[in-house]
Amino acid sequence: MPELMLDDPDGTLVMLRDSVTGFAARFPGAKAMRERRGRGGTMDPLIWSAMAEAGWIGLLLPEECGGAGLGLREQAVLSEALGRALIAEPTGTASVFAATLLGGASPGVERSRLAAGVASGEVVAVPAWTSGAKPVVARSVNGRIVLSGETRFVDAARAATDFLVAAQDADGVMLLSVAANADGVAISERAGVDGSAIATISFSDCAVPADRMLSRANRSEDLLRQAILHTRLALAAELTGVASKALELTIAYASDRVQFGKPIGSFQAIQHRLVDMWIEAEFAAAAVVNAVDALRGDDDDAAELAVLAAKARAGEAAFSICRRAVHLHGAMGYTDECDIGLYLKRTINLNAMLGQPEQLRLEFVERESGYRRGRI
Known part of the structure; x- marks a missing residue:
C-alpha cells in the first residue's frame, strides 16, 4: 500500500511503524472510536497514557524538556501509522501543536512543568x-x-x-x-x-x-506559525494513513465479495476505480514527503507552501478515497458495524482542523504569488 518513503538509516521509522501496529492490537482504533461516542466524545485516558508511555506524545519535545527530541520525519511516520490504525486520539493538537509551542517557549518553571507533564501523559x-x-x-x-x-x-x-x-x-x-x-x-x-x-x-x-x-x-502569526506548520504536516500524514488503509480495506473487500460468480474486484470498472484511488493515495504520500524535506531546509517560504500543498492534497485524497470506499462496500458500507465509514468520518474531522483543502489551495496560490513577486 502507498506509504511515506523517507530515508531510514538507523531503522527508527520502521520501529515507529511496528510500535503502532502492536499498539493497535491492544487498542483497536475502530473499537475505541465507537466507545468514545458512548463517553460523550472525551478521549480515553488509558489510551493516552499508553501513548505517552510509548514516547509518542513528547516525540517533538526537546530532550531537556523531558521529550524524545525527535524530528518531523519521525512525527510524520508516526502520524501516518496512527491514521492507518484509526487511533483517533488528539495527537495533532495536544501533542504536536502543544509540544511545538512549549519547545519554543521561554525557559522557566511553568514551561518545565508543562513539558514534563505532557511527555509523561500526566498533563494534557x-x-x-x-x-x-x-x-x-x-x-x-x-x-x-x-x-x-x-x-x-x-x-x-x-x-x-x-x-x-x-x-x-x-x-x-x-x-x-x-x-x-x-x-x-x-x-x-x-x-x-x-x-x-x-x-x-x-x-x-x-x-x-x-x-x-x-x-x-x-503578532499571533509570529507566535503560532511554527506550531501551525508542524501540526498541518502531522494532520496531512495522518490523512495519508487513513487514505491508504481505506484503500487497502476496499481492495480486500473487492477481492472477497462475489457477484455473478466472480469477485467484484475482477470487473474492469471496479479495477479502474481502485487504480484511481491508489494514484490519489500515492500523490498524497509524495506531497507529505516533499513537505518534510522542505521543512528541513532553509527556505521558510518554500516550506510553508509545501505544507499547505501537503495538507490540501492529503485531505482531498483521503475524502475522495474514503467516500468511494464506502460506495464500493455497497449497502453495508453505510452501516455503523462496517469500519470503513469510520475512516470517512475521521477524514472529515481531520480536514476541518487548520484548514479545509479548498481553503488551503487558495492560501497556497496567494502565498505563491507573493513569494514569486518577492524573488523578481
Whole structure:
C-alpha cells in the first residue's frame, strides 16, 4: 500500500511503524472510536497514557524538556501509522501543536512543568486558539493577567488539565497556560462527526498568575506559525494513513465479495476505480514527503507552501478515497458495524482542523504569488 518513503538509516521509522501496529492490537482504533461516542466524545485516558508511555506524545519535545527530541520525519511516520490504525486520539493538537509551542517557549518553571507533564501523559495541554476569530483579550490587574473572550473548535477540552491560550494585549500577543478548572473558564461542547467533542472555551474575567506567561510576540502569526506548520504536516500524514488503509480495506473487500460468480474486484470498472484511488493515495504520500524535506531546509517560504500543498492534497485524497470506499462496500458500507465509514468520518474531522483543502489551495496560490513577486 502507498506509504511515506523517507530515508531510514538507523531503522527508527520502521520501529515507529511496528510500535503502532502492536499498539493497535491492544487498542483497536475502530473499537475505541465507537466507545468514545458512548463517553460523550472525551478521549480515553488509558489510551493516552499508553501513548505517552510509548514516547509518542513528547516525540517533538526537546530532550531537556523531558521529550524524545525527535524530528518531523519521525512525527510524520508516526502520524501516518496512527491514521492507518484509526487511533483517533488528539495527537495533532495536544501533542504536536502543544509540544511545538512549549519547545519554543521561554525557559522557566511553568514551561518545565508543562513539558514534563505532557511527555509523561500526566498533563494534557490543549491549545485554545481559533484562526481568524476575535482573539482572547488580556489585561493586567494587580499583578495578574485577566482574560476575556472565547475560542472555538477546541479539541479534547474536557480532558485538558491546562489550556495554552494566545491572548492579545496592548503590547502584542502572549502565550499563557490556564488551568482548565480555573475560575472564569467555561466549556460548552457539541458532538463532532467522528464521535469526538468539539468545544467552545469562554474566559470571563479569568485571572491568571503572571508567571503562567510562556512566550510573547508582536503578532499571533509570529507566535503560532511554527506550531501551525508542524501540526498541518502531522494532520496531512495522518490523512495519508487513513487514505491508504481505506484503500487497502476496499481492495480486500473487492477481492472477497462475489457477484455473478466472480469477485467484484475482477470487473474492469471496479479495477479502474481502485487504480484511481491508489494514484490519489500515492500523490498524497509524495506531497507529505516533499513537505518534510522542505521543512528541513532553509527556505521558510518554500516550506510553508509545501505544507499547505501537503495538507490540501492529503485531505482531498483521503475524502475522495474514503467516500468511494464506502460506495464500493455497497449497502453495508453505510452501516455503523462496517469500519470503513469510520475512516470517512475521521477524514472529515481531520480536514476541518487548520484548514479545509479548498481553503488551503487558495492560501497556497496567494502565498505563491507573493513569494514569486518577492524573488523578481
